[in-house]
Amino acid sequence: MSNDLVSIIMPSYNCGRFVEETIRSVQAQTYQNWEIIFMDDCSKDDTIHKVSAMRDKDKRIHLYQNISNLGAAVSRNNALREARGRWIAFLDSDDLWEPEKLEHQIRFMEENGYSFSCTERDQINEESHPLNIYETGPDHIDKNGMFQYCWVGCLTVMYDANVVGLIQVADLKKNNDYAMWLKVIKKTDCHLLRECLAHYRVRKGSISHDSIYKLIKSHYDLFRIGERMNVLQSLFYTCQNLIFGMKKKLCYVKKNYIHE
Template sequence: MNELVSIITPSYNTAKFIGKTIESVQNQTYQNWEMIIVDDCSTDNTDEVVDGYLSDKRIKYIKNEKNSGAAVSRNRALREAKGKWITFLDSDDLWSPEKLEKQIKFMSENGYHFSYTNYEEIDEQGKSTGTKVTGPKKVSKQGMYNYCYPGCLTVMYDAESVGLVQIQDIKKNNDYAMWLKVCQKADCWLLDEYLGQYRKGRSGSISSHSIKTMIGWHYKLWHEAESKNAVMSIWYTCWNLVFGYLKKKKYVEKNEA
């Protein structure tokens, strides 16, 4: 259990949060990692904040030449990645200190090549919203087509088994597009522990948009990223809505924060 972990972190205007995100990586009990931050032409002081952490040589900071979106940023980081294990952490989310150690052990001991964990939601100020999210013990290829169960900040896969993943340039749902590629090679298994904190409701984040807008993004996912025809794209979009409702009923727990 000493293989290199590559952490994929796209960044855009998250100067307010990215320092805490980096610190949650530095505080990992598992220390053999590289964090690849790809900044998408931020207009705030993200450069200044990240610069304060670059004395840690495990952190690599790359800047896009033009604003291109998270899909392009993730693709670029994945091409740079050298680790056996590939993980994802957006620049406003957080990990628990034992996240990497526990997930690598879980996968190594069970021979899994693709996994995810539970996570909790926090608000823009970093306070718990009282919402906890889990999922099925096993997400097969068909299960992944039904719905995007894994939270992006919780996913890990074995690059030696899965290979290089690159997706189409879609503006939203690009994490889901990645899991649809990975699930062609491996089932996704749940480590049933809460090991991440997802920041929900931040201005400009996907969770702040309307249902109508999100339906449009799902259609583009299937039509553009997965090259489905119009009929099949509508079918899978509707299927996602059904299973999204079922996920909220079965796998999302809401309590008073």
Template sequence: MSDLVSIIMPSYNTAKFIGDSIESVLNQTYTNWELIIVDDCSTDDTDKIVNNFKDSRIKYLKNKKNLGAALTRNKALREAGGTWIAFLDSDDIWLPKKLEHQLNFMKRNGYNLSFTDYEKIDEKSKPMNIYVSGPHKVNRSKIYKYDYIGQLTVMYNAKVFGTIQIKDIRKNNDYAILLKLFRRPNTYAYRLKENLARYRIRRASISHDKFIKKLKSHYDLFHICDGRSVITSVFYTCRNMFYGVLKKILYEKRG
């Protein structure tokens, strides 16, 4: 179907939040979408919550065994049939005009990859008064310095990039997808300067890992997933930490 947007939503034990995430998709002003939820053997009430939604555009799949976030994303991406791919984790939220405005932005300008601004919320969906923007344009060099793009705001043209699949790494699999996209020559991601999403900060999330674990996960990203040498992976990891601090200074506004 022309301009069908496939929304990729991996889930694992997010029964507390996934209902709000699904509702934010159902509330989109752009209606030509399919929501592909792949559950990675949740042990909570995720099944019950998802099954409450009766909409033929929602496809709910379950892994037979726990595969981890990377392989779960891969499975959802293989199921996608849309011209456009978008991502929404099962604890994050979109604003109603997210798909409409972003797709119009891309088609109007002939862009194949884009992202938007967003803000952070806490576990109770309360605003944390942190607004995240980004560079006007991200190229291959910039994405290797740091992940300036919020995964919940990414949209790309699947006809141009094909079916993206990444290696099995436990963390940073969203970043790994971006690195894979930027392997295509002359790839640029363009920023739509509009706040269209809510990124949830959870106490148990990867975002709150200890510093050493963060270093290890970034090293694995570059070494295992991107196939870089040990020395190059160490260099990229250290550089990534520096630009992470710079990103907070330049592109995160409080208050």
């Protein structure tokens, strides 16, 4: 394991339209000691062709493919087993980073002795234009806080693998990134870097229209299957998530936000 290397976990499925821009946002980083662990989940578009062309020009990009369509949870698990870096970061293949993301986040963690951190983020549309929606969160999240709600965005997270070790999660179709943070938080608290360094892309059809039943079930499965809790514990934490989800919308999501 390299103590300076950042391993960027990048699962993908049918992101050919966006993946080049996403990878370029990594190549533009002011911190250049990184590797991309690109795990394709049997895309049916031109994702593989585009990533292969970029890999041929940049050997820091490592391209892997699942043997069949296995979902995001298994894709991240597989990618994490290939990671060689001390620092583990996550970026879905349609999202973007600011150029200083890695540099600022590593400095924040090293200067404060943190092993798990996240940053603020905003939202962009399919054309990479801002939607003027800004997401922040609590400065410090301990185990109790993380079980209350998933305060962090996947594309903003970084942790120290020397402290956390290898993380593998249950094969959940939803909330699989949250399942990962529940594993990490048992090893170390999470701290927020108050800078907007990541851009979450909202794609057409990506906003969930699930019924309240499906929403509740996905949270219940997270705790019942992912955390192997009993029925009462799973119901308790599911209710907590619904309550604190409303708190996030009220306290930590700013709409009509204009960057200065």
